[in-house]
Amino acid sequence: MRILLLGPPGAGKGTQAARLAASARIAHVATGDMFRQAVAAGSDLGARVRDVMERGALVPDDLTVAVVRQRLGAGDCGPGFVLDGFPRTLPQAEALDGLLTEMERPLDAAIALEVPEAVVLRRLAGRRVCPRCGATYHVDTDPPGEGGVCRCCGEVVAQRGDDQEETQRRRLEVYQRDTAPLLGYYAAQGRLVAVGGDGPVDVVAGAVLRAALGRQGR
Numbered sequence: 243m244r245i246l247l248l249g250p251p252g253a254g255k256g257t258q259a260a261r262l263a264a265s266a267r268i269a270h271v272a273t274g275d276m277f278r279q280a281v282a283a284g285s286d287l288g289a290r291v292r293d294v295m296e297r298g299a300l301v302p303d304d305l306t307v308a309v310v311r312q313r314l315g316a317g318d319c320g321p322g323f324v325l326d327g328f329p330r331t332l333p334q335a336e337a338l339d340g341l342l343t344e345m346e347r348p349l350d351a352a353i354a355l356e357v358p359e360a361v362v363l364r365r366l367a368g369r370r371v372c373p374r375c376g377a378t379y380h381v382d383t384d385p386p387g388e389g390g391v392c393r394c395c396g397e398v399v400a401q402r403g404d405d406q407e408e409t410q411r412r413r414l415e416v417y418q419r420d421t422a423p424l425l426g427y428y429a430a431q432g433r434l435v436a437v438g439g440d441g442p443v444d445v446v447a448g449a450v451l452r453a454a455l456g457r458q459g460r
């Protein structure tokens with residue numbers, strides 16, 4: 243199964259990609275997580291992306307595509323993958339098409355999570371993440387454990403630097419300008435499936451899985 247998830251920051255892509263990866267036994271490929279890990283590790287890649295991410299801007303296409311190209315070649319992507327946060331621009335989408343054609347592994351579907359903007363803003367404001375294992379929480383709908391610690395690994399959870407109000411606004415503008423046009427791009431390919439993302443996590447997860455299975459191999 244080869245799927246990508248589209249939607250604005252806070253739509254629930256990471257939450258749903260983790261669920262789909264677990265239920266379909268495919269790899270979860272999240273460029274944002276990969277970049278955050280690189281920053282935390284202090285690698286060369288981390289040094290190149292840190293300032294861009296802090297500003298809520300996009301990492302250059304060539305660098306992002308190179309990271310994804312390498313990741314999709316890893317063994318755990320053999321059974322399939324769900325892309326979360328990639329592609330984010332038209333050139334990235336075109337590069338992905340080229341890459342998947344080269345690999346003879348076409349995309350099954352681009353699933354768009356539809357969530358009203360007011361809900362997205364509430365989700366971003368309350369998002370907390372574990373700096374060690376990347377688990378995601380929400381202060382109201384899915385709070386961390388006692389004392390604000392991660393229920394997976396016990397680390398104290400924190401707000402993402404780019405979830406501050408000013409940066410959030412910037413990231414939503416970047417989404418509208420650079421990423422929203424991909425909805426038309428995948429619709430024109432006949433690969434776009436819209437799923438309502440404004441419901442309980444389990445309900446959305448069921449709808450995403452049905453959409454993915456319905457498109458598999460078509």
Ligand code: ADP
Pocket residue numbers: 249250251252253254255256257258365366368369370378379380381383384439440441442443446
């Ligand atoms: P994205 O990866 O699209 O930026 P996330 O998956 O990180 O979004 O979700 C953003 C926030 O919303 C997180 O705090 C997450 O716990 C919460 N969230 C995700 N899906 C739902 C949902 N269906 N209902 C309520 N909260 C959700």
Ligand code: AMP
Pocket residue numbers: 251273274275277294295296298299300301302306326327328329330334404413
């Ligand atoms: P995310 O975790 O998906 O919200 O991504 C966090 C940040 O990482 C984004 O705001 C960008 O700065 C960067 N990023 C993640 N994915 C991409 C991408 N496909 N293209 C460019 N920048 C990206």
